[in-house]
Amino acid sequence: MTRPIPTPVWRRLPALWWEVLTLSWRCTPGLTVLALLVLALSVVAVPAVALTLRATVDATAAGASGVALACAVGVAVAHALTSTFQTVTGEVITTVADRTGRMGVHPRVHRAIASVPGIAHLERGDVLDRVDIVRRGTGQIGRSVWNVLLSASHVLKLLVTVVLLGAVHPLLLSLIPLAAVPLWAHRRGQVLVRRAEVEGAENHRLQQDLFETVAGVTGGGEARVSGADTRLDRLRGEAWRATERVRFRARARAAVWTFAGWLVFVSAFAGGIAVVIVQAAQGTGTVGDLVLTVMLAVSLGQTVRGTVTATAETAGARRVVEPYLWLRGHVAGELAREGCTEEPPRSLTEGLALDRVSFTYPGTERPALDGISAHLPAGSVIAVVGEYGSGKTTLVKLLLGLYRPDAGTVRVEGRDLADMSTEGWRSRCSAAFQDFGRFEVTFGETVGLGDLDRIGDPDAVARAVREADAEEIAAGLPEGVHTQLGRRLGGVELSEGQWQRAALARASMRRDPLLFVLDEPTASLDAPSEEAIFRRYMERARAHARGTGTVTVVVSHRFSTVAGADLVLVMERGRLVETGTHAELVAVGGRYARLYGLQERAYTAGT
Ligand SMILES: Nc1ncnc2c1ncn2[C@@H]1O[C@H](COP(=O)(O)OP(=O)(O)OP(=O)(O)O)[C@@H](O)[C@H]1O
Structure with a gap:
């Protein structure tokens, strides 16, 4: 049997970005529209300032004070808009991406993992490594499409700016290909960082597990009594240092690539500015041209940096996006392998x-x-x-x-x-296990979770509580079944045996289980x-x-x-x-x- 060739990641990215954009729309429609609007307007803001500034200076030099005044007002308005966009764009995009990540992507990841029949796949290191990376980076997935749009707006800004500079002197057009050098160099560095993330994921998980064991109330107590906590903590430290060593080396190499890329571009840009200055000094250009060039020179630096940052973030997000797409492929594969739809018997x-x-x-x-x-x-x-x-x-x-x-x-x-x-x-099926869950909600809810359809049915909850012989526990709580559980949430902490009875009651919620x-x-x-x-x-x-x-x-x-x-x-x-x-x-x-x-x-x- 021939195995299907997996679709390369880059071909699946546009579909993912579109999906994230529609998720943004569903999670926060108003802010999504605002973010798109701000991005579109930010493209024309900087050229507008530069052009109105040149017109102001040239009109002043020509003695047309009325025109100069009108252009100066235009400069002020365009400048105010530019400053506003620079401040607002980041804020709006971060808020949209954050909401999309938490309200859209996060639940999707959990649903996808839970939809796979069985839990055997959750014992596989390759699955757990990806789940770990994706859980830490759902925000980056929510942000991925905005980074792409931000990159596109910066590239457009860059093109408009360079075209204006080209009109001043054609030699400046050579800056267009050279502006790509820092982007390419940064990308190379990100590939190294991405590889290091996957390489260090196992050690990162190990140190996290050990930390939770040592710091946790249950395992931590046992570890302290047995004296194993020092050794566990040392192991945790070793695992952390191993992860950090790999990450640090990759980041240092990525920084060298970025620096080299910038050096090439900045040198070329300095040469371009010198040409325009000579032209103005020889009288073949206007004073307005010089002002326009200086203005664009300043903003070009920012625009290129913005392009590099947004493109780098887009590329950087791949270290989360790739494992996310891998997980989705894995879930789809598992579901296709199962493909079972027969319903269980009624009795x-x-x-x-x-x-x-x-x-x-x-x-x-x-x-x-x-x-x-x-x-x-x-x-x-x-x-x-x-x-x-x-x-x-x-x-x-x-x-x-x-x-x-x-x-x-x-x-x-x-x-x-x-x-x-x-x-x-x-x-x-209904089940109560030795390693029962401690759900820190109200007592009634922790029981009702056993049958989501009837979680709000007080009679069903009361009956389940009775069957588990847990009536005394509920009666002893300050607000009965409405009492919040768990000290971390300011609620009441139950004893081990009381949690266990709550779990038994939860298992008793379903009325007609077959098993x-x-x-x-x-x-x-x-x-x-x-x-x-x-x-x-x-x-x-x-x-x-x-x-x-x-x-x-x-x-x-x-x-x-x-x-x-x-x-x-x-x-x-x-x-x-x-x-x-x-x-x-x-x-x-x-x-x-x-x-x-x-x-x-x-x-x-x-x-
Ligand atoms: N998640 C797991 N991964 C690998 N091995 C496991 C896992 N869970 C259990 N085992 C191993 O499978 C065997 C059977 O374990 P199981 O938990 O079914 O036994 P048990 O009779 O229920 O034990 P106990 O009475 O201690 O609960 C044991 O050798 C155990 O070490």
């Missing part, structure tokens, strides 16, 4: 099945799941047990469609989950609280079973809590080593029975 009668499922995490050697086959009947409560790292979480993540099996099939009512629309399947997963969501709770919650969720599972045939999967280390499950799956090093009910497995006297006995003895000894 289950047969249930879910794993058929020789294997899975290895990207970048690792050992399979996390190895040839798992099991039937999870509709309406049943399945317990998954096993030691640390045996593959329990990976198994439920495959059931939830967060990862795709490398081999084998996950079936829903006999149909391959891979053929089903990921969005459709996820909308029929309900509880992956050790009660690890922060004591054994009696955990048992009480599981009892409650077992009852809920039985009620769901009668309606939609929901399969409830519970992952736990505490064997006693899951003894009431219909089926227990015992995992060991990625393999399913035993299957049966609690009674059957105890009777067999195998791995489950041994681990169960050990835990029971430990519990009895502790009481």
Whole structure:
């Protein structure tokens, strides 16, 4: 099969600029029009000042004081407009670009990444590097089209200026090609800077992760107690220095290129001015010509610098635009590869099945799941047990469609989950994980996020809170479910167990899930609280079973809590080593029975 040749970046840029311009229009129409207007008028402002100034001087020399006065007023008006444009253009463009970046581009990036079925791609270094660059530079993407328009307006200004100078003396036309030298030199430097950004992205991510670990409340506390914070901080410093070394070298080389380019242009320009001065001294030009030349000479410097800066920024934005386009291509490729649109069934009668499922995490050697086959009947409560790292979480993540099996099939009512629309399947799943999210919104919202359609429904939220046994938490908050959570936002901080119950309540928001997963969501709770919650969720599972045939999967280390499950799956090093009910497995006297006995003895000894 021949692979399609990817479209070069430069051919995709015009479409991207047009897209950003329409986004600007949608995000902030008034300012977008103002920015376009200011750019158009700024092209004619400087030549207008120069021409009216020449007319003023020549009229004065000819003794036409009335004309001279009128031209002087023209100079004042044109000068005032030029100054205003110089101040306003940057402000307006920055505001438009910033709004477009935050309100338009940022949500698009997040939506695109989230639209890819599964999360396996978020474990890939090449994807993470690009996401890191794009997240830091969405403003530059919003600004990219304005830099292009700014460059175009500066180039136009430059052309008008040089044409006027050419009329004074044709030799000055040679400045046109020479004005391109600084642009070219700057571009060369930017290529080096761009390469250095991608090269240093991995170390930058590493230092950021280490910083968050050391400075974070959770990980940071642990690091301080264990004394690992000094070492982690040293590693962070090393990673930062490695990134900075690469960046600094590239920027220094880029600066040398820019300086050399400017030197060539400025030398040529000085020669041009000398020619005009000689011409005026010989009487072949007017005093007005000399004034016009000096005026344009001053503004030409600014115009060329503006052109270089805007063009350099356009080129510089490629270090963000290129990874952005790469990410979009990646997302489109992933979506095309999936292309599954089948809707999930309304209810289950047969249930879910794993058929020789294997899975290895990207970048690792050992399979996390190895040839798992099991039937999870509709309406049943399945317990998954096993030691640390045996593959329990990976198994439920495959059931939830967060990862795709490398081999084998996950079936829903006999149909391959891979053929089903990921969005459709996820909308029929509920899950509470050990690493639950702490969403710092109001308590009611943190629960309601479990079912966005009903986030504002107080009855639905109250019921979910009741099911997670979290009523006392809500009642204890100063403003009940309307209390803002999180200290950073001036709200109330919940304890670990309270956050966990909030996560459980969130998972209870959906009324008719086909798959309900509880992956050790009660690890922060004591054994009696955990048992009480599981009892409650077992009852809920039985009620769901009668309606939609929901399969409830519970992952736990505490064997006693899951003894009431219909089926227990015992995992060991990625393999399913035993299957049966609690009674059957105890009777067999195998791995489950041994681990169960050990835990029971430990519990009895502790009481
Ligand atoms: N994102 C990941 N990338 C690479 N390897 C991973 C990842 N997540 C888990 N693993 C590995 O896959 C194996 C199974 O992990 P998994 O989290 O499924 O086990 P578990 O039984 O749920 O463990 P625990 O009881 O500690 O939660 C482990 O060897 C683990 O190190």
